[in-house]
Amino acid sequence: MDTQSKVVKSKSAKGVTIRVIPGHFATNHSHVNYYIDLTNVKVQHRIAKQAAIELAGRYSSTMIETIICLEGTEMVGAFMADAFSQSGMVRMSSGIDINVLMPELNTNNQMIFRDNTQKMVQGKSILLLISTVSTGKTINRALECLQYYGGQLVGICALFSAVPEMHGYTINAVFTNEDIADYRTFSPGSCELCAEKQGIDAIANSFGYSKL
Secondary structure: OOHHHEEEOOOOOOOOOOEEEEEEOOOOOEEEEEEEEOOOHHHHHHHHHHHHHHHHHOOOOOOOEEEEEOOHHHHHHHHHHHHHHHOOOOOOOOOOOOOOOOOOOOOOEEEEOOOOHHHHOOEEEEEEEEEEEOOOHHHHHHHHHHHHHOOEEEEEEEEEOOEEEOOOEEEEEEOOOOOOOOOOOEEEEEOHHHHHHOOEEEEEEEOOEEEE
């Protein structure tokens, strides 16, 4: 399976690449025909910085006070905060101290913030940063969380997104399904790959994949 992987270069972020692996992968919400390996973008600081600079440039006229990071995007989020707050840059957030937070998941798989971080969400202008958007269900959970804690969503961005917009917000992404022309996602109950008797190659989530 790994031997069939290919490298995809970002069209807009210099030096940022990802690895995509064809197959039949099951996630928490869907089945997909590619595993999008974003490991290098999440953990290698030079690549993460380049991805962050590219995403930050999409919000030059937006006031951002807090970045909520999902699915291991904290390093990218920190570099975005640094880019936003640079003095001398023509950006709404220049010069302010931007919060970079990751929500906790409780036993019901709900996103929560503890008392000591709720003040960084309530009434703040929030940018949501997510690793991969395939169905949008994780975004829906995040929006429910922000609504509960009184955060004001001002934008959604991702490292990879197969969904162009949600709830009236454009999802700005470093990579989209246009970079992987035949990328497809299916609900588990109506998966074409399952119907074709193609076995599941691996279970995948934001941490990686495990072969079956």
